Structures are given as C-alpha cells and as structure tokens.
Amino acid sequence: MAGEPALAVSTVIFALRNDGEAGAASLRLPLVRRIREPFDGCWALPGGPIEAEESLAAAAGRNLLETTGLEPNYLEQLYAFGDTDRSPGERVISIVYWALVRSDEASLAAEGENVRWFAADELPELAFDHNQIVDYALWRLRTKMEYSRIAHAFLGETFTLAELRQVHEAVLRRPIDPANFRRQVEGSKAIIATEQRLTGGRHRPPRLYRYNTSVEFTDNGPLAHS
C-alpha cells in the first residue's frame, strides 16, 4: 500500500563488561555506526526490516547475532515507537526489543570499526530517537531488577553473592551493603545455596548459589516466550 509506514525491529543489548579503566563492571551496550543517510556516521541501535517468515522476536535475535555474534540470555519486547517525526523523510515504526547477554559471553563479542560497546550512561548523541529508546530500556531494566530475577541473565548457572550484588550495583548505579544484601537474598526464595564453592587458591572460597527454578519466571504473563 502506498504511503504505508515502514516497519523495523531494533534491539537494545545490555551486558556487564569490564572495559572501563576502573576495575568495576559497568552496564554497556553495542551500537552500530550508520553508513548512509539519514544520520550517516552516527551511532544507532542495531536493527532493520523484518523478513517475511520471521517473528518479531526472531528478528530481534537476528539483530543481536549479526551485531555481536551472540545469542540472548534474555529477550523481551520493550515498546513500539511510532512518532510521526522520528525519522526524517520517511515514516518508520520501530518495534524495539531489549536483550541481556551474559558477561562472560559479552567479553567475547565481536567489535570493529562499525560496532562498538558504549557505557549505557555515557552515550553520544545517537541517530533518530535512539537515546530516548535506551533511556526507556534502562528504566525497564532497573524497574525489573527490583522485583524479579532478571539479574540471572547476566550470570552463569552458579554465582557468588558478591557477583550477584555487583550486577545489582552496576544496573542500579548505587552501592549496596553486602550484609544487607545477603540477608535480603537469603530471606527470599529466589536463590538457593549449592554445596559448591568458587574454585581458586583462596583460603575461604565463597559459596556458589543458583536461582530457584521452581519459582516461575513470569514476565510476559500468559504470553508464550516466542
């Protein structure tokens, strides 16, 4: 149909990475440099049109794979952005997903002249309304961190309480008292202590925990994760 808006899927990909000068992990996301107008040369979220036989989530997963070589550990629809003036010269409606990848995998991600990881809180001026989209994704991530088991997606199968606390600190951007955190986590049913301890030559290696998978991880309610 002539004049019908164009449709795209874009993906905000978060990982905790140790790329900074300081030792602490920070929340980072990969961006792609645009090589055509509009916004030629600007950084943008990875994305593009939907293929005929592809679901929306599959298109988002493809964005992630093509940009970073990674598979998502968590993928959720964020929002459809459709303001009439968001793309000069053409009406584009972007259905945006957000993805989390594990820190150990993110450190292996491809990077190049036209793909670079940025600190989520120190982004340049991005193409289109992509700064606003990242702000909204950050808000969603932080809200979710407070009440769900989303931190899991940044970690491996087992993790120490210090690792889990560092995820919360990096995402929420505030220091968390270790003793309070331990009390809170151990008081909840979300985490189970395993019999294993972190390997390495330490005198008192810390205990490893895992998420309690018998508690359901419902984020999309009755929608299947497709």
Add this chain to the structure above:
Amino acid sequence: MAGEPALAVSTVIFALRNDGEAGAASLRLPLVRRIREPFDGCWALPGGPIEAEESLAAAAGRNLLETTGLEPNYLEQLYAFGDTDRSPGERVISIVYWALVRSDEASLAAEGENVRWFAADELPELAFDHNQIVDYALWRLRTKMEYSRIAHAFLGETFTLAELRQVHEAVLRRPIDPANFRRQVEGSKAIIATEQRLTGGRHRPPRLYRYNTSVEFTDNGPLAHS
C-alpha cells in the same frame, strides 16, 4: 515495498458496566463484527491501519472513538503481536493498546448490530489471535491493579470506598473484605478523604474520596504519555 508486512493498531477497551442480569458491575469490552474475510461475521477488537500523520496512540484513540463514541480515561500500549501465522493470507503486525473508560461514560456508549459489549471473561471465539490478546490485556490490567492507581480510570473525580472496592472486585474477580480494604486504602497515601459525602436521601451518606495527585502516576517511566 512488496512483501512488507501490513501494520495495524487495535485497542482493547475495558469498562465496568451493569449490563448483566445480576446487580454487580462486571468488566466488559466492546467488540466489532467483521463484515469481510478473513473471519467474516466474527467478533474482533476494533482496529485498522495507521494514518500517515497519526501517532500510534492517536490511532488507538480513534479506534475507541469510532467504535464507542468515547474518549479514553487511560490509554497505554500493550504489545506488538507479529506471529507469522496470525492472519491467513497476509502478514499483519498489530500494535495493540488498551484503554479504560469511566463506567458512567461507558453506559452511554453507542451499541448496534455490529458493535456489542461482552463480559471480558465470557468471550466467544474471536477473529485472528484476539482471544489471546484480550487474555494478555486482562493479565496486564489485573497486575497493574495490584500495585498502581489504575482503578482511578474507571471512576469519576470523587468516589466512595465502596465504589473503589467494587472496581477492585470486578477486575480481580474475588470478593474483598470491606474493613480490610478500608484499612489498606486509608493506610496508603494514594487516596485522600474529602469533606464531601455522597448526595441522596440516606441517613448516613458515605464519604467521598479522591486520588492524591501529588503522588506521581508513572506507568510509562520516562516515556511521555503521547
């Protein structure tokens, strides 16, 4: 572009109405009878294509106005549905909004041969994946009711505690103890008692309450309500 998916906006419109045989208000939504294939003669959510100069939310508001003659008291994006097989013969991606309208306004809504209000929990087999969409909207409404001031959108500026409790009962589909409800509501900062009482010839007319608008009603986080 040939082969590009078609895009539509549909809207799930909820209101509390007293249409049933019993006296209690129930959660109801208007549906539109389809008059062409696919699903000719089936009931469906109101919706259609987006106009060139129209935001997504404006398209959803237009669905509501054209179907019921009403303005929404609350309007929020629900989800974009894009499975490849959801519409026979054509790929259609539907960006779905949900709206709440006030009970007193809903009772004035237009109804006709091709527009009818149904009890949200007793729907017929709808066109496309619209049963699944309504289920998801119901889940979102019920989740939101638990932690936000969404019930407000069903009520006028002032209301009695009994009216507020009836909204919660109709949406959550369970009886709520009046004394507990009063205690909980009065203990929160969400509601403020006014000096007014319900008019009418009663011996002890109940007090009217209003929402505390100094507490922010943030549902979309940093996104503007557009």
